[in-house]
Amino acid sequence: MRKRLLILAVLVALVILPACGGSGSKEALRIAILAPLSGDVATFGESTRDGVLLAIKERNAAGGVLGRQIETIVEDSQCNPEAAVSAANKVIDQDGVNYIIGEVCSSASIPLSEVVMAKGIFQISPTSTNPSVTVAEDGTTKSRVFRACFIDPFQGTVAAKFAREQVGVQTAAVLLDQGNDYVRGLAEFFKEAFEANGGEVVVWETYTAEDQDFSAILTKVKAANPDMLYLPDYYSTVNLIGAQAKEKGIEAIMMGGDGWDSPDLDTSAVEGGYFTNHYSVDDPRPEVQNFVKLYKEEYGAVPDALATLAYDAAIILMDAIEETGKDDPAAVAKTLEGMTFDLVSGSISYDAKHNPVKSAAILQVEDGKIIFVDSIAP
Ligand code: PHE
Numbered sequence: 001m002r003k004r005l006l007i008l009a010v011l012v013a014l015v016i017l018p019a020c021g022g023s024g025s026k027e028a029l030r031i032a033i034l035a036p037l038s039g040d041v042a043t044f045g046e047s048t049r050d051g052v053l054l055a056i057k058e059r060n061a062a063g064g065v066l067g068r069q070i071e072t073i074v075e076d077s078q079c080n081p082e083a084a085v086s087a088a089n090k091v092i093d094q095d096g097v098n099y100i101i102g103e104v105c106s107s108a109s110i111p112l113s114e115v116v117m118a119k120g121i122f123q124i125s126p127t128s129t130n131p132s133v134t135v136a137e138d139g140t141t142k143s144r145v146f147r148a149c150f151i152d153p154f155q156g157t158v159a160a161k162f163a164r165e166q167v168g169v170q171t172a173a174v175l176l177d178q179g180n181d182y183v184r185g186l187a188e189f190f191k192e193a194f195e196a197n198g199g200e201v202v203v204w205e206t207y208t209a210e211d212q213d214f215s216a217i218l219t220k221v222k223a224a225n226p227d228m229l230y231l232p233d234y235y236s237t238v239n240l241i242g243a244q245a246k247e248k249g250i251e252a253i254m255m256g257g258d259g260w261d262s263p264d265l266d267t268s269a270v271e272g273g274y275f276t277n278h279y280s281v282d283d284p285r286p287e288v289q290n291f292v293k294l295y296k297e298e299y300g301a302v303p304d305a306l307a308t309l310a311y312d313a314a315i316i317l318m319d320a321i322e323e324t325g326k327d328d329p330a331a332v333a334k335t336l337e338g339m340t341f342d343l344v345s346g347s348i349s350y351d352a353k354h355n356p357v358k359s360a361a362i363l364q365v366e367d368g369k370i371i372f373v374d375s376i377a378p
Contacts, residue, residue: 028071032091034102036079051310084108106130122329126313156189173203186232242269
């Protein structure tokens with residue numbers, strides 16, 4: 001009799017306990033990372049993946065989220081609208097993912113957000129700065145789409161004011177890829193703020209993503225002789241334009257945005273130039289210095305802004321799921337709206353458009369090195 005009772009007790013334990021929280025036996029919670037791991041801006045994707053994986057590794061070691069381990073699915077979405085949409089469909093339909101961290105590039109994050117909204121899941125972009133990532137065409141906020149970075153109206157204004165007030169720039173030439181949401185948006189926001197602050201845009205020239213030879217538009221820049229050459233594109237294109245401008249003897253001070261942030265930025269092509277960014281490794285705040293140390297130990301490299309924002313985005317997402325208490329993307333989005341965070345890239349809360357309110361850093365390329373110049377609060 002005793003023996004039978006014992007067997008019964010063991011059976012009950014085997015059947016019931018895992019279902020009500022025996023750790024280790026619970027199914028993993030899946031999070032997808034969509035980032036460009038090949039092509040022109042591959043360093044963006046590598047840093048993003050590494051930042052997210054580091055945050056998840058730490059959280060898994062501390063017991064995971066909702067008592068579940070986190071499993072990551074990484075897809076190369078190539079900074080490209082079509083690739084991002086098919087990667088999203090794959091991770092949602094085949095892998096059953098409810099949460100996406102990505103994309104990096106605004107022009108991929110915008111179409112991705114439409115899939116996310118149609119399929120009822122959750123997205124946080126670490127780094128996409130164009131306003132349309134979180135806001136629909138009719139002006140409403142996309143309920144399950146968030147970001148971890150500031151937006152380009154702020155970034156463009158910070159750059160324009162800095163150029164006018166700190167560098168004393170009076171005239172600027174702006175070159176842009178009009179087919180890229182991020183580049184076009186940042187160019188427009190810069191121009192608007194630069195003119196509002198009394199500056200004059202004397203050259204406004206567009207090119208396409210395929211262009212390699214910029215001599216025709218650089219001839220116009222040379223003739224106009226502006227104080228500043230504003231280049232709001234990604235590092236791969238900036239490397240080309242910067243080198244060709246220097247070859248032509250253009251002496252305008254170059255300036256750009258977060259797209260310059262890469263270990264593959266050709267510092268000689270943009271020597272003396274400034275760019276706005278999300279954070280600086282030289283920031284003495286302990287959050288930054290501890291993270292830089294941790295990242296170096298893990299990967300043997302200094303984290304760029306992409307790695308940092310990816311790490312922060314993963315923390316935002318994991319904390320929001322934990323706080324919500326269940327794996328439910330709509331409920332997680334609702335909870336997140338009211339949360340505040342002390343992150344590596346700064347302390348944040350969300351505004352009504354799901355944008356964090358936070359400072360920008362101004363960096364300069366000096367003697368081939370990137371130095372911290374200033375931090376500007378909204
Ligand atoms: N802000 C860029 C975009 O929206 C992406 C980016 C962020 C690139 C940070 C470099 C560094 O497309």
